[in-house]
Amino acid sequence: MYGWIWRHLPGNAWVRALISLVLVLAVVFVLFQYVFPWAEPLLPFNDVTVDEGSGATR
């Protein structure tokens, strides 16, 4: 998988390393900005209120 990506990146080893770094940072950014905020309410730490059922804070 990663070998396949590496072989398909353009340029020499340095350019590829640089592009890889940018790709990794982009993935981390997307995870922190979009994926994790979506997944986090599925964990129980948000339930701090009393309410009918467990609705108001999920």
Place this chain on the structure above:
Amino acid sequence: MRSPWRAGPERSRPRPEAVLRLAVRTFSELCLTVGTVILLFVAYVLWWTGVTADRAMDAELAGLHERWERTAPAPPAPQAGAPPQAVRHPAGRAFAEMFVPRFGAGWRKPVLEGTDPDTLKRGLGHYRGTAAPGGTGNFAVAGHRRTHGDPFKDFPRLRPGDQVILKDPAGTYTYTVRTGPVRTLPTDVAVLDPVPVKSGFTGPGRYLTLTTCDPEWGHSHRLIVWAELAETRPARQASP
């Protein structure tokens, strides 16, 4: 890499090994990737939500103080008889500041209207429909115990006699903890009643309720603390 199953019969000898190697390598790469993502998620929950929440709470406090200074002459503090219930704040808007000396001298958090998850990421949440600061009834507030800045991390250390101080443009309200922390079920909405049955309060009064989750990292129960208004200090009247 060529597809292994398209190989001719004369090349079939090394193929099973190559397939196996590819499969094992891909599988281990996937495992490493999933593990890394899980570690990143842990870092997000434990650390990054705190960073963003602290930043958001500081911004809420700064905005609150700025708004208070702009609208200089504060309305008089609610005295006995005057129902302060009338003020309605828009959802998600900070309207008061809370201090709990037990949580540390530097502990000061904004209180926002409503208890939605998005609101609780930016401060403590005031249950909609409960009393106003210093008002008759029950001023009820929820806060995160863990993640999002851990505002109520030391909740179990609260004891009867501890102070909970609320500040808004009208004045400063000092509540004294009377009961708790008490463990209850998430569905026990009676803890927010104007006169909560389990609190030990017997008649109408000016009460305050704090709620958070219990156990620390779980959500099966809630921890509750009840306090009673001990002192109201009206804000210094600005000269006209």
